[in-house]
Amino acid sequence: MxxxxxxxxxxxxxxxxxxxxxxxxxxxxxxxxxxxxxxxxxxxxxxxxxxxxxxxxxxxxxxxxxxxxxxxxxxxxxxxxxTTLPRLGSSLPVDTSAMTVRRRVSATYKDLPGGQILGPTYDYTHRLFEFDLAGGEGRAPANVTPAEQPLDPRMPRVPDLLGDEGLMEPETPPNGDPKPFDLTRDPVEFPAERDVRLQALARGDEGFLLGLAYSVQRGFGGNHPFAGEIRLGEVAVEIVPEELGFAVDVGDLTLTECQMVNQFKGSKDVAPQFTRGYGLAFGHAERKAMAMSIVDRALKGRELGEAATYPAQQDEFVLYHSDNVEAAGFVEHLKLPHYVDFQGELELLRRLRKELEARIRREQDEASRPTANAKAGD
Amino acid sequence: MATADGRETMNTTTRQAWMGVLARATRGELEALVARAGVMPGYSVLKPAETGTIMVEARAGGTGRRFNLGEATLSRCVVRLADGTIGFAYALGTDRVKATLSAVIDAMLQQGANPVLAEGVAELRRRQDDARTLALRKAAATKVDFFTMVRGHD
Incomplete structure (x- = not known):
């Protein structure tokens, strides 16, 4: 009440x-x-x-x-x-192969077409404080010396290379290339399809997904991932306004993409292939994209005939708990007044204790009352 | 593309290209462009500039099933010039002033009567291409050159 x-x-x-x-x-x-x-x-x-x-x-x-x-x-x-803004439509699917790449590394191929581009990363820093950053004024501006030649703008995605040899599980659209499910519009049902899972992971909490990905690597998931490719850069976004009927380029978004390569899957009739997990994020968000790709692969277990033994493999567990706005809402609502609830519990507790005390007192009274037999024995 | 008086002016590819350039330009750049091109023509607003969102779609693995990555803000506007030419603008972000300017410029470019404006857009495009090339040159500076250490004794 x-x-x-x-x-x-x-x-x-x-x-x-x-x-x-x-x-x-x-x-x-x-x-x-x-x-x-x-x-x-x-x-x-x-x-x-x-x-x-x-x-x-x-x-x-x-x-x-x-x-x-x-x-x-x-x-x-x-x-x-x-929620205050009108939805004006959907974009065409972004083409990450046409990205203006600023960073692109692969942990699986040393000499890949296009090369290893380290880009802006903390990976090779010593994690020592740069105390002059605290100083403010008077520092020389940080500038990289550009190379003479720009990168070749066409940079193949690594899984596409392996795919050419048939070694990689292909990623092809289902029949009819259906419009994706939108969890901001419709309630999620389980088991959840890949498009639902990827949307949920893309908006999921980085820390939660990182922990799940880590659990997979530590054995609570049974995958052995390789970072097939991580790329960062700007991708053009296109929409097709009804009133024009042709695609319009509305500007660039910075995206981070991770293609995680995992161990083989095959059967008596299908030659073994590497399997894949996919991560994509707005801005430079490498840890997020990597964690997403590992969890995406873990959640694909059902399609690949794997038992869902561990948390990262269970779509209901992952999707219901990865949204930090919902999670924070439920955990933090505990600090709002629960005076009536608590009063109810308090009264129940007092009654239970009173009943227990009454019973103990009754039993003690009975034990101390001399019985007829004891009297006879005096 | 036909304007109200039936002139064939630009093909769609050319128009798509300038709309992309206008979408990437800043409001300041578009204001400077209009100032350089002379007077701002009279126009009526068919669809007032508004900000909403688009759902950004992507594909699993880059090539597979479509999924919704998340939304992005987008502003759009539709205007009509005195001769009936209709200009459209769509750009990421929340800048509605830029959307209106951009729609007017789209209409003027379709009229094809203002070489200063066309040249200004071409210059914006060069600036955007130069920025992209510079980013690619900076990235190229971080490209790894592997070399092999000779080991062992012959």
Whole structure:
């Protein structure tokens, strides 16, 4: 039963002011601009775009500023804002083979066509503090010396290379190339198809997916993944407006893609092939894309005839728990008033204790009362 | 493509190319472009500039089943010039002023009567191509040159 209780308006208004003041911090320190967040905290911005499921770096930067850097709170702001916007349509499927590549590495082929392009990465840094970053003014601007020749813009995706030899499980659209399921519009049912799973993973919590991917690698999943390819860069997005009837290029999105290659699957009649997991994310989000690709492969177990023994292989478990906005909502709602619920439990507990005490007292009384036989024995 | 008075002006490929250039341009660049091309023509708004989202689709493995990656913000606008030419604009982001400007420029380019404007768009395109080439040259600087250490004794 819900009982309406009023009160706390003044306190709530005051907390709005106090959180704004707290967020601002020491007023003697210059306020951070959203452009600074967008340009200088790009990896945090990417995380908010992914988990907020809305690609817009300016909005994600604002969300991070408003949420004091809390990625999940920021994702929540993105999700809430999204619901106020009309849906104007869907894009054509993005073509990641036509990406303007800034980074592209493969852990499976040393000499692959197009080469290993390290791009902007922390992978080869020593993880030692660069204390001059704390200094602010007076640093030389960081600039890379461009090579004479640009990269060849055509850079084949690694699984497509292996696919040519028939060694790789092919990724082809099902008959009719159906429009994908949209979990923001329709309720998810289980078992969930691959398009549902990939959409859920793409907006899923990076930490949760990372933990699941790690569990797969540690033996709770039985896959042995290789990073077939990771690529980062800009991809053109196209829509076909009804009123025009032809494709219009609406600009570029930065995307990170991971093609994870896993051990073979074959049968008496089908020659063994490598199997695949796929990860794709907005912005530079390599850890997310990698974790997504490992979990995608684990969830493909059913299609490949594998037993779903471990959490990462169970679509219902993964899809119901990967959304951090929903998860945070349910965990954190516990701090809202539960006075009536708790009062009910408190009364129940008092009654149970009273009954127990009464029973013990009764038993003690009975034990101490001299019986007829004892009297006879005196 | 036919304008209201029936002139064949541009083919679709050419128009697609400039619409892509306009979508990638900043509002400031488009304002400078219009200023350079002379007076802004009178226009009526058929569909006021609005911001919404599009669902960005991708394919599993890059080539397989379609799935919804997530949404992106998009702004669009439709305008009509005095001679009936209709201009459209669609661009990622939330800039509705840019969408309106861009729709007007799309209509003017279809009229094909303003060489300064056409040249300005060509210059924007060169600037965007140069930026892409520079990014590819910077990435190329991080390309690994493998070499083999000779080991063992003959």
């Amino acid at each position: 819900y009982v309406a209780v009023k009160g706390g308006e003044a306190a709530i208004l005051a907390t709005h002011d106090l959180v704004a003041e707290t967020r601002r911090g020491d007023p003697a320190v210059p306020e951070i601009g959203t452009e600074q967040i967008r340009e200088q905290l790009g990896l945090a911005v990417a995380r908010v775009m992914n988990e907020g499921s809305l690609a817009d770096s300016d909005l994600a930067a604002l969300a991070l500023k408003q949420a004091q850097g809390d990625a999940i709170e920021a994702a929540f702001l993105m999700r809430a804002y999204r």
